[in-house]
Amino acid sequence: MISTTDHSDHGTYRIKLDNFEGPLDLLLHLIEKAELDIYNIPIARITDEFLEYLKDIELLDLQAAGEFLVMAATLMQIKVRMLLPKPVPDEDELLEEEEDPRLELVERLLEYRKIKEVSKTLRSWEEEGSRYFRRSGGYFPDQEVAAALDMGGEVTLWDLVQAFKNLLESLTPTLELEGMPDEQYSISDLMREIEEKLSRKHEFFFSSVFTGLPSRKAIVTAFLALLELIRLKRVKVFQNGEFADIEITKWEDNKR
Amino acid sequence: MNLTKVKAIIEALVFASSVPVSLKDLAEILQLHEHTVKQLIYDLIAEYKDGQRGIRIKEIAGGYQFVTDAECADYVEKLKKVPRPNPLSQAALETLAIIAYKQPITRAEIEALRGVRVESSLATLLERDLIQEAGRKDTPGRPILYTTTTRFLEYFGLNTLDALPKIEEWTDETLLDLVMNSD
């Protein structure tokens, strides 16, 4: 069972995703490895490859997993939007160019790529800088002036006590649920919702699970609910061909 | 006061300060023109450099500071009880890169750019005095703004933030778009 209060477990998030600094890093890796054009990403192919990596997620660290799941959901939404027929432009209206659903993602990837490049430069400077040592600001009877300078003289006893009090306050045990599934939408609620929907419709598209959900947290929760249903063999998901959205069906209906 | 004497005083001042001393402070203490002080400092820097010494004066974080020569690093390290700090993790480094370029910046804005939560990177960077809290943004929730510190410049051997590699296309507009669309 996926537990929502399991974060005392020090989520050791040991999967091959470990080599990546998050979903953008993984995406960038997939694109570069296949030498794809970042401005024209074959979204279906990349989505499949991305999900392939996600298979190995151990849901120990919901927060880290959540970040990858949100990206998976985003990719699937883009995929669906690209399949939708383009509306026939009204003759009266200006022929506005339809915005490519991939645009925002491409921009984020470009930004992230720049960050990675800059990080490389900073890394080499860090290495170089670590070879210079500053003078240590010790205190020597003979050198009172220099020692006094090291202190700056701007920290008072009050600052010290204040720092301690603040720390005390910050330690008041509170369970921060940020990044955890949305309390309004618990996993079990959403599992029930998906199953109810299936009892009415027998099958529906994966992306429709997410429509109407208010926050990223809720989307992550929905994803987790779905994964849990799959694990419990209550639903099955499959894809009809490379460009299709993922369909969800009840386990016993799945006789194809 | 002859120039040898002034140079000696500059040497003492640069040594005595544990943070880089600016040209302005030196000129004020010596009651001399910044131009004159600059000449003398460059003389001093050259003397140490040419003399194959174990220490030298480095222009860093907008000021001047004595540091040990890089070639002596292996020996100096043996002396230090405290080992040199571990290199920053890739996550912390990426977070720091964003702050360096986009400061002042909030946590949510950094997270929109990196695509992951950055709480623990921020804690590490604050702990290592590479970033600081610098007020709050005037938007709902009044989120904390982060900027880099003087220690950041020292750590990477930079004189000013302008010495960071240029990134032309990185505009404020794209950042704003991302944040708006991020949740």
Add this chain to the structure above:
Amino acid sequence: MNLTKVKAIIEALVFASSVPVSLKDLAEILQLHEHTVKQLIYDLIAEYKDGQRGIRIKEIAGGYQFVTDAECADYVEKLKKVPRPNPLSQAALETLAIIAYKQPITRAEIEALRGVRVESSLATLLERDLIQEAGRKDTPGRPILYTTTTRFLEYFGLNTLDALPKIEEWTDETLLDLVMNSD
């Protein structure tokens, strides 16, 4: 390794140390006879003395240490009035506060309270002589214990540690509770 190089390394070592460096330590790091090192150190001392420099090497407390030249003292004094950026970072201050109230304390205990790694604040505080290593705790791993220094008392204008403002609620039980609940 030629003598110029060895002398440069000695210079770097004497400069970088926060306490006077003994001949023994220098000889050990350089893998040379104390006799040889002593010769070279005396050369260095003479060079600085004859060169009318602003700094020189002094034999203090059984070791060697760079100090500013007495003749520059008036100017160095003026440096005190120059505002210093970030005298002690917030992170270092929090770590110091914990050590002040809970000494002797180990690094792991401090980290449990602050929720972050405190390696670099400890380095800063040790470097500034505000804390010191004071033996080891009798628990598995025998971790190092830290206490505040005399310098700490001087710096905050305290006569004894008892003069630290009391914080009543802070009993060992609450500490334990907090540590247990902090992760």
